[in-house]
Amino acid sequence: MRLEDLLRTLAEDERGASYNLKRQLALAVASGLLAASFLVLTLAGSRPDWGSAIFAHDVLTKVGAAFLLVGSSFLALREAVQPTPISRQMLALLWAAPLLLLIAAAAELLTSPPNVWLSALMGTHPELCVVMVPLLSMPSMVAVFYVMRNGAARSPARAGALAGLLCGALGASAYMLRCTDDAPLFVITWYATAVIIVSGLGAVLGHRLLRW
């Protein structure tokens, strides 16, 4: 086939490109978060002490870090679905949530006696956190990857890892509705492990599913 024939054919197929990937990603995130929250609240219920917890520094830090990670990974992902490189600022922004947690954990170590460190680290249900967060991120993973197939990621594995980071953060946000382990040492260990698992899964899936 000659190139000019192909170009003429492609032009005949132009009916307007109305697909808005940014908006679809936002919809995927919103529906993933809603689904995960619904799952937590119906299967396990909310934590009983929200009235007082909402004012606790540890809780604010935990929730704040989750939202920071959701926001920063969402912004980075919007660029990662493009063939052009991700801007440095977006990648730098990804450090916001880990930094917040690092500072909070350092503060906890400095202000509490060493004999409570271990109990702070282990909390009450570390195993539930590591299992539930990845499970709760699955609805978002399905929705986000479905949308991303319409992208043209410069690096499919990296875009997948970012998608995993985002979905892990969404799963973590939902699990926080229930979880009463608030110590920064707990969060930076178990929540982070759970999110990294989802991100790794995202990288593998991205490599396989997001080639174009």
Added chain:
Amino acid sequence: MNEQEAKWALWMVAANAGDRDAYHRLLVALAPLVTAIVRHCLLSHAQDDTELDDIVQDCFLTLHLKRHLWDPTRPLVPWVRALATNKCVDTLRRKGATKTFPIEDFGNVLSAPDAQPASTHSQSDLQALVLRLKGRSRDVLTAVALQGMSIKAAATTLGLSEGNARVALHRGIKVLAEISRRSRT
């Protein structure tokens, strides 16, 4: 961004709003650029350009199917460049270790060259893929892409409504891109 690139960006905006003429003008205008990008990509990977035409056509198929991704607030040419370069590099990576060697090195083991073997592959590639399609998509693509008909003429000839012919064309193009992508693994 120079004047020409600004003009192209405007055409792309018009195209994404459904203006076929603007889109066709844009594609034709982009052809030398995309060809140059792919040639440069092949050169920098020490590949000869027997596959140049195939990869360029692949780039345009991809550009067509991914054009909704371009953000009108960003310049068009760097985006097209990134898309074409990625496509080309990925194609070469998929071909993997199949390195090409200069034919002179094999002068003592090869018989006298047969009449023109090289061009058959390149010339027929997308054409062969069109013929592998099924049903209406194949009919419409054959008429439009291979026989040079307009979509209206193709619809009349095939006894389809213009709308149905366009649907078949669109499906065919998507399948074509998909087969082309897989056939390079």
